[in-house]
Amino acid sequence: MGVLNVTPDSFSDGGLFVHPEAAVRQGVAMADEGAAIVDIGGESTRPGSDPVSVEQETGRVVPIVEALRGKVAARISVDTSKAEVARRALAAGASIVNDVTALRADPEMAGVVADAGCPVCLMHMLRAPKTMQDDPLYDDVVDEVLRFMEERLAFAVSEGIAEEQVLLDPGIGFGKTLEHNLLLLRRLDRFVALGRPVVLGTSRKRFLGAILDTEPQGRLFGTVATTVMGALAGAAVFRVHDVKPNVEALRVTEAVRRAGDG
């Protein structure tokens, strides 16, 4: 899953793709490099970020969905927590909803997804982007995020979303310390055991910078390391800015995993 932030303020690529031609070029490039999904977001979820209106978000996302639809073989995912933005993006050609609030921000979101019959990614986040990094606390981060995933999956199904359409994401960096992120990565197998495809989003994130002492652009090798570990643990989708290196790492990992299978 290639990240396409059409925002002025995302943490590592903010402002790079606000111009529609640049966004479309980047979407096409990521698909050419092997992205199976292009995830388009019009509201930053970086720590401390401010929310934007439905009109602003729609105005950023929908023209890019329309321009990419038919131009790329990759599926288009809309990264939003607002039901109206999801509805309009799905009407414009998106076919997946990536909701970082796991259907908690907008009471109409579950209905939009259920009516569309499309896949939805439910991600864990502590509180909201504005406050999530203010001293996040857990007794046992892995257990608590697992329980959250089970509860949100049950909620989605109770709202008419088919279980087969749900993807789960532990939300690396969303209300977590470095140690919390490392523990979640180490026990990713427990999320895979829930039986739904697991989405992993580590790309260029701050916890990598804390380990490597680098700015976002210098976190590629760290990102690729987590992609390989995630693949070995059974994760299914890797949300990344740098598609080619991650696709190549996944192809090699897969080849080794299948060696001797005939």
Ligand code: 9MG
């Ligand atoms: C929008 N967004 C930013 N980081 C993300 C992550 O880790 N997972 C998902 N699903 N979405 C994310």
